[in-house]
Amino acid sequence: MSLSKGIWSTFNRRSPSLALRNKKLQKALLSPNLPEGPFSLKKRSSKIRYISPTGMDEIYPLAYQFLEKQSADVYKKIENMEKKCNVEQSDELKRTLTKLQVEAEENNPEVVYNAMFGSNLVDRTQPVYRHYLEQKWKDYGRMLIMQRLESLAVIPDTLPTLEPQVEVKMKFPCNNVERWIEPGDILSSNVTSRPPMLEVIEFEECKRGLYTVLVVDPDSPDVENDSYSTTLHWGLKNVELSNQDGIIDARKLVKNPDCEFASYLAPTPEKNTGKHRFSVWIFRQKKEIDGFREPVGRERFDIRKFTADNELHAVGAHVWRSIWDRNVNNVRKMYGMGEGRVFAREKV
Structure with missing residues (x-):
């Protein structure tokens, strides 16, 4: 038959x-x-x-x-x-x-x-493939990212909460790291010395959407206040993505250099400051962003105020961790950052 x-x-x-x-x-x-x-x-x-x-x-x-x-x-x-x-x-x-x-x-x-x-090669313009991708993500990926964001206190140390709507994948191909990074992985400063490649998987129909990307470190030492502050390590706006093309990488940014409003600052945790959480936030934009209400500074970056001022809605996130290692000084020299500080366990 x-x-x-x-x-x-x-x-x-x-x-x-x-x-x-x-x-x-x-x-x-x-x-x-x-x-x-x-x-x-x-x-x-x-x-x-x-x-x-x-x-x-x-x-x-x-x-x-x-x-x-x-x-x-x-x-x-x-x-x-x-x-x-x-x-x-x-x-x-x-x-x-x-x-x-x-x-x-x-x-x-x-x-x-x-x-x-x-699943990595399916046509995401087809609703049925997005349906299966979303099912697979909800069964594991969404729970994993929320567990890592909450257990590592990225929520609420950066943003108060997140209702994930997109899957965010990340790797560092510029440094020959072709594997997808699992949320919360501890990475060498050598691996993260150049910008990551991000993939944003939309499960809703998206022929053309604009997105903002922020990479922040909420564990920067604030000596003056004997505390910690947030540093902006990478800032992108008006990044155009779709179901067919959800990749954010160096090649795409070369074609549209105006997207990058804060160039990539390689993570270089200073000695004895513990593990730093580098959180990646993906936001949907309601409209194209021509400029910002206030100048964007890296140090003491207020991510909550920034997102509120620019009407940004968080839809996805990722996170990795780094700690001081032997590669830090080389990376700092590469970016002309000078010598890093060494913190003592007790005040001198």
Whole structure:
């Protein structure tokens, strides 16, 4: 019994990104009896020994046809809904349309496979892929970032709270660190000597959005007040992001240098000041920011006042930690920062 050639096999109204690119994998995934064995098995001997579960030849095509028929019915609803959206253009209609687009594809085996095993390469302009990415993030990533922000007291030492709406990923490729940094990781000053690459993953439809990025250190020693103050280490505004392009890196900033209102100041914790928390905050902008009400200074940076004055809404965050190490002096020389201070445990 073979699979039907219905809505999931046509791309006149559907994006080609909803299908598997690898034809051999596609054939293996959609073949009930797997005549050549599972694609995941590499050895020919293992493929030959493979026996399909009893009844799979009959059940799989029937299940596929049933789900595909449901999808076709939903696409008919979508067609009618799109006509209404063209007339009314209401937010409620758009949200309903997005839900239907997810419903039409969420049981498609090819879509499910792409979402599970190729999530870094999926087409984020498709609502169903954003749906699966958001589910995966809510199951782990969102809880992890909130746990780190709260346990490290980044909340409330920087901003009072956060309701995460986007996933923020970070790495330092300029320093040959290609792995994604887990929130709260302790990084060498050599690793963080150049700006990070950030990826902001929006789960809502976003064709063009403007964002502000702030990297702050709330653990800068304030000797005069025998306390700590916040230092601004990086400031970006009017960064244009979308579902298709959520990357913030050096190449993008070269094309639009006006985005950077505070150049990257490499973290160089001074000796005996303990671990410093470098928090990355992502804000959605209501409108383009031409200038600021007050001059932006690095030292004693009031992040709460800054965000309130510029009507910025925090939607995501990340954090890493650094402590004084042998690379600090070299990094300070690289940026012309002079010798760092050495703090004693007791007042002299």
